[in-house]
Amino acid sequence: MNKRSAAALFAALAPAVFALAGCASDEARERRAAREANPAPCPNIVVLQDAARFIEFEGEQAAENVAYSGEIVDVTSTCRYFEDEPIKAGVTVDLAFGKGPKGASGKKAFTYFVAVTRKNAEVIAKKEFPVEVSFGDQPVETARIDIDEVVIPRANDTISGVNFEIIVGFSVTPQQAIYNRSGKSLKFPELQ
Numbered sequence: 001m002n003k004r005s006a007a008a009l010f011a012a013l014a015p016a017v018f019a020l021a022g023c024a025s026d027e028a029r030e031r032r033a034a035r036e037a038n039p040a041p042c043p044n045i046v047v048l049q050d051a052a053r054f055i056e057f058e059g060e061q062a063a064e065n066v067a068y069s070g071e072i073v074d075v076t077s078t079c080r081y082f083e084d085e086p087i088k089a090g091v092t093v094d095l096a097f098g099k100g101p102k103g104a105s106g107k108k109a110f111t112y113f114v115a116v117t118r119k120n121a122e123v124i125a126k127k128e129f130p131v132e133v134s135f136g137d138q139p140v141e142t143a144r145i146d147i148d149e150v151v152i153p154r155a156n157d158t159i160s161g162v163n164f165e166i167i168v169g170f171s172v173t174p175q176q177a178i179y180n181r182s183g184k185s186l187k188f189p190e191l192q
Contacts, residue, residue, distance in 0.1 A: 042079035043089065043116070043152065043164035047072045050177040051169025054110060058102035061179060066100030068108045073142075075168050079161055087152040087161055093168055095143045099135045106135050111171040116152050119165050124152070128171055 054070035073096050079089040091114055099108070110133060115126035133141050152164050172180070 041161045042077055043087065043161045043166050044119070045075050045077040045091065045166040045168065047075055048167050048169035050180050051113075051172050053180050054170040054172055055176060055179060061184065063100075065102050066098070067102040067104070068110075069098040069100060070110050070112075070170055071096045072112070072168060072170065077166055081154070081161065084154065084157040086154055087164070089150040089152060089166060091147040091150055091166060091168070093145045093147070095131065095145065097131075097133045097135075097141045097143070099139045103135070103139075108133050108135070113169055113171055114147060114150065115167045116150060117165045117167060119163055124164075 052072050054068070056067045056069070057065045058067045059065040072093060074092075074094040076092045077089050079087050081087040093112065093114075095110075095112070097108070097110065099106075110131045111128050112131065113126055113128045116124045118124060129145070129147075131143060131145070133143070135141055150166065152161075170176075
C-alpha cells in the first residue's frame with residue numbers, strides 16, 4: 001500500500017476522531033480535506049494469477065529453453081470519486097523482464113492488460129498496453145508504469161468502489177496460462 005492509499009484509508013477510518021476534537025490542527029484539516037475529496041473506498045486491485053507471468057520457450061518447457069520472461073511484481077492504485085461522479089483511478093504496475101538462454105534479440109515487446117470488472121462478475125472494460133524492453137548488457141530489466149486515469153462509471157452515488165475490481169495481467173497464450181496455472185514456473189527441483 002502506498003503512502004497516499006494509506007493516508008486515504010486512515011482519513012476514511014478517522015472522521016469520528018477529528019469530529020470530536022475541539023480544535024483542528026493543519027494536519028487534521030488536511031486529512032479532512034483528503035476524506036472529503038475521496039469519501040469512499042477504492043476498487044480492489046489484483047493480479048490475475050493465470051496471467052501474472054509471461055514465459056516464452058524455444059523448444060520444450062525447460063529452463064535452458066527460456067527465451068524471454070516477464071513478471072508482474074507489484075500493483076497499486078489510488079482513486080477519487082464524489083457524489084454520483086465516476087470513479088477515477090490511477091494504477092501503478094511494477095514489472096520485471098528477463099532474457100533467457102534462447103533469447104535471440106536484445107529487444108522484446110511484451111503486452112499487459114488492465115481490466116475493470118464488477119466484483120466477481122463480468123468485465124466492464126479491458127485495455128492492452130505494449131511494453132518494449134531493451135536488455136542491453138543485462139539479462140534482467142524492470143519497469144514502473146503509471147496509468148493516470150481509469151474511469152469507472154457508477155449508476156448513482158450509492159455505488160461505492162468496493163463493487164468493482166481492477167485486474168492486471170500479461171496478455172498470454174492459452175498454453176502460457178496453463179503453464180502458469182500448473183505451478184511449474186514456481187518449482188525448483190534442485191531444492192529438497
